[in-house]
Each structure stands twice: as structure tokens, then as C-alpha cells.
Amino acid sequence: MTSPTTFPASGSASGTRSSAQLIRAEAPVVAHNYHPLPVVVARAEGTWVEDVEGRRYLDMLAGYSALNFGHRHPAIVEAAHRQLDEVTLTSRAFHNDRLAGFAERLAELTGLDMVLPMNTGAEAVESAVKVARKWAYEVKGVAPGRATVVVADGNFHGRTTTIVSFSTDEAARAGFGPFTPGFRAVPYNDLAALEAAVDETTAAVLIEPIQGEAGVVIPDEGYLTGVRELTRRLGCLFIADEIQSGLGRTGRTLAVDHESVVPDVLLLGKALGGGIVPVSAVVAHRDVLSVLRPGDHGSTFGGNPLSAAVGSAVLDLLATGEFQRRAAELGDVLDRGLAALTGTGVIAYRARGLWAGVDIDPAIGTGRQISERLLAEGVLVKDTHGSTLRLAPPLTITEEELHTALEALRKVLA
Incomplete structure (x- = not known):
């Protein structure tokens, strides 16, 4: 997967440590009140983030809606x-x-x-x-x-x-x-x-x-x-x-x-x-x-x-009303995409605007497992309550990017 985003050169915050090394370094000094996905974000812009090795990911969580306007608008x-x-x-x-x-x-x-x-x-x-x-x-x-x-x-x-x-x-x-x-x-x-x-x-x-x-x-x-x-x-x-x-x-x-x-x-x-x-x-x-x-x-x-x-x-x-309109219009795209997946790994879903809860067939995997498989495809989501995924992309997402995320979900469910 590629993105149209070109990130600036990396700073020195992570030094020369790899993602794996940084994840291991957190364990003894950061309280274990979260169970993050194994990705270390170093740069971000719009709907895309990049890890310390330069791998890019489409952000379909948007900081639990804290990033409605994308990264670094x-x-x-x-x-x-x-x-x-x-x-x-x-x-x-x-x-x-x-x-x-x-x-x-x-x-x-x-x-x-x-x-x-x-x-x-x-x-x-x-x-x-x-x-x-x-x-x-x-x-x-x-x-x-x-x-x-x-x-x-x-x-x-x-x-x-x-x-x-x-x-x-x-x-x-x-x-x-x-x-x-x-x-x-x-x-x-x-x-x-x-x-x-x-x-x-x-x-x-x-x-x-x-x-x-x-x-x-x-x-x-x-x-x-x-x-x-x-x-x-x-x-x-x-x-x-x-x-x-x-x-x-x-x-x-x-x-x-x-x-x-x-x-x-x-x-x-x-x-x-x-x-x-x-x-x-x-x-x-x-x-x-x-x-x-x-x-x-x-x-x-x-x-x-x-x-x-x-x-x-x-x-x-x-x-301006632009973001409300985008959420409504692209929400229809999201709704149709999830409807097409229902019965093929998706048991049910609930969506309003650019926000959806997607119930995955437990026989295919837990929400955490599906999130990890999507991570491998370059898409970031977060699970909740067993086999449910939450999708909440930045409201700046394009229709093409939304289709990219839906195609990745179809792939991992198959």
C-alpha cells in the first residue's frame, strides 16, 4: 500500500532504535494500562501515519475521534x-x-x-x-x-x-x-x-x-x-x-x-x-x-x-460545514462497503456518518486478531468488546482511501 503523503525527514526523538526496540523499552518504564498494536508512529499527516522504519499506514481510528480533522491539519x-x-x-x-x-x-x-x-x-x-x-x-x-x-x-x-x-x-x-x-x-x-x-x-x-x-x-x-x-x-x-x-x-x-x-x-x-x-x-x-x-x-x-x-x-x-458534509457523504460509502461484507465475515454493523462498529464472526478471529491482520495490510483500527472493530477515520479521508480500507478488511476476512 502506498500513500500520497510525503513526510519530512525523521527527527531524533527515537534515535536509532527500531520499532521493536522502542516497544521493548516501554515495558519496564511505562505503566501497562494499554495494550497497543505493535506499531510505533513517528510521523503523521492527514489520514496517514509512518513508523520509525518508514512504513506507512492508513489511520482508520483517528485517535478515537480526537483527530477528526486529520493529523496536523x-x-x-x-x-x-x-x-x-x-x-x-x-x-x-x-x-x-x-x-x-x-x-x-x-x-x-x-x-x-x-x-x-x-x-x-x-x-x-x-x-x-x-x-x-x-x-x-x-x-x-x-x-x-x-x-x-x-x-x-x-x-x-x-x-x-x-x-x-x-x-x-x-x-x-x-x-x-x-x-x-x-x-x-x-x-x-x-x-x-x-x-x-x-x-x-x-x-x-x-x-x-x-x-x-x-x-x-x-x-x-x-x-x-x-x-x-x-x-x-x-x-x-x-x-x-x-x-x-x-x-x-x-x-x-x-x-x-x-x-x-x-x-x-x-x-x-x-x-x-x-x-x-x-x-x-x-x-x-x-x-x-x-x-x-x-x-x-x-x-x-x-x-x-x-x-x-x-x-x-x-x-x-x-x-464551513465541509466536514459535516464529508462525513455524511462518505458515510454512505462506508455503509455500502460494510453492507457488502455482511455475511462474509461481518455478522453485523452499525454506522452513522464516518463512524462504525463492525461485529466480526468469532470463528474468523477476535477483534484484536483482525486488527493485527489489518496492521499487516497497512490499516490501523482498534477492537472493542471481543470481536467488534471500531472504524472512525479522519473526516479528511478520501473516497479512494476509504475503499482501500474496506478492501483490506475484505482481504483479511477472506
């Missing part, structure tokens, strides 16, 4: 370079000249009012839980210490102690208790179960509009509308975690846009940092975020000038 890189020459960090002890514009643009894009800037996706989720609880006590009138949040089975919102407390994935929880109380889990895509779980203590319903880690699980049409109606009627907040599904991935700016739903609280991350810096945000109605007062919550790096400049460049790209 020139407009985002330029914005980062420009800001690096000015100021990178002030902390929120002082104002900076980039935060207001970033927050104004993000509020306008989402149809909401206020922004709480953070860094990682998990920080955004933790922040939203705190805000929802405080809103429940100050606005809804829930008795102190009694607020609850309803979540969905199969959720993935991060890996902090509080978040794994309401995970239903035992692998995420084992060995990390005692767990934070105050959460109730109900089946995903089940409005009746959700309504039964909401009571006078409920501060919020927190869901992913599409469950990513679970295998790109897409709810029935009308589910998100139902969640919006139910939370409004029963007097609690609707928090939509769009950290993976948002910012063009599904063919719309947000996954909730497919049902024209506006949640009370929206969580963004990953692609908001353009693949350069970690940027996340809690975006909400004014009456929700206004419960925070100085000293209630904070982040040294949240809203720093560099992240605000990069985030603003991302919002510039989204404002």
Missing part, C-alpha cells in the same frame, strides 16, 4: 504556532485574550449560553456531574447529599474513580472500589426504564447520543427526542456526552442534531483540541452553569490561550 497547526509565539498559559488567575472569543463561538455553534472550559473528556464529565448536583440542590430543591444521576448500561464516559463508579463494564471497575454513590443505571435505548428511574432526587440524565466504546451503538429514532421530553417534563437536566460523537463525526455537527434536540448540558472534547492539545468543555444553559461561583471548581490549564486558539481554529473549520 494546516489551519490548526498554524493557529497553534501563532499562539506559541504569544502566550500559552496564564492560569485562570488572570484573563487571557483568547478565551472570550472561543467561548462565544462555541456557545453559538451549540445553541447554548455558557462554557466551562476544561482539558480532558473525563474532566468535562466530572465537571458536569458536579454542576448537575449543585443545580439540583440550589434550583430543584433536592435535599442535601441526596442528588442522583441516571446513566445508561454500556456507557463509557471516562476512567476516573467517580466515572467508573457508574460504569457497567466490570473490566473498568474491578479493583477500584469503593465506588461513588448517587448513580442509577438503566438499559440504553429504553425510555420506559429511564422514566421509571427518574424521581424527585434526580439531578440529571447523562447519556451518550451514540455509545462509542460499546461498539457504536445507535439508539432507535425518537429516543433522544424522548429523553429530551422526559427530562423536561420530570424536571431534571439532560446531559449529552458528545465527546466522541460530536464535531462532525456523524455527518452533523452534533449527534443530537439528527433529532434536532438541544440538551441542557453538552459535553465536548477530543476533536475540540484538533489533535494537538487536550481541550474539553461543558456547554450549558445559563441557569445551569450559573450555579458555579468562584472557588467551586477550577482547572489550571482549562481555557488556556493555546487551547482556546486551537479550539477556535477547530470551530472555524466546522463553521
